[in-house]
Amino acid sequence: MNFRTVARGLRFPEGPIAMPDGSVVLVEIARGTLSRVAANGTVEVIAEVGGGPNGAAIGPDGKCYVCNNGGFKWIDRNGRLYPGEQPDDYRGGSIQRVDLRTGAFETLYDACDGRPLRGPNDIVFDRSGGFWFTDHGKSRPRSATVPVCSMRTATAA
Numbered sequence: 001m002n003f004r005t006v007a008r009g010l011r012f013p014e015g016p017i018a019m020p021d022g023s024v025v026l027v028e029i030a031r032g033t034l035s036r037v038a039a040n041g042t043v044e045v046i047a048e049v050g051g052g053p054n055g056a057a058i059g060p061d062g063k064c065y066v067c068n069n070g071g072f073k074w075i076d077r078n079g080r081l082y083p084g085e086q087p088d089d090y091r092g093g094s095i096q097r098v099d100l101r102t103g104a105f106e107t108l109y110d111a112c113d114g115r116p117l118r119g120p121n122d123i124v125f126d127r128s129g130g131f132w133f134t135d136h137g138k139s140r141p142r143s144a145t146v147p148v149c150s151m152r153t154a155t156a157a
Contacts, residue, residue, distance in 0.1 A: 067120035093117035
């Protein structure tokens, strides 16, 4: 199998979304951004959402929905990044909606059934336009939170 490097310098990319124009929209968890990698390999920051954007999906309204886990303390080992414990500036997890044209974003949810989101990870839309996401919780030096819930919204519109 042959591999080709398309882009360099991404800071812990995840949640890739293949776009109709041949680009790939993805999150850079360590950079705190939603970014676009063009077919020629150039990287453009769409939005600086902060925290730790982790998973992403395009909703029925054409906006990008991002699971933000609130970030990590990053461990650099021999030039490779690894996520560690909850960072000192952690403010919680959230689900965000980003306008891909303008980069404007808003926080839609920071809790589920009255319990704060801790580490939202991945997100997927169903046929009805609602979305489901996972929350893995957070690790701290002497404790960890348990996952909050998986949630389905009524609609994403």
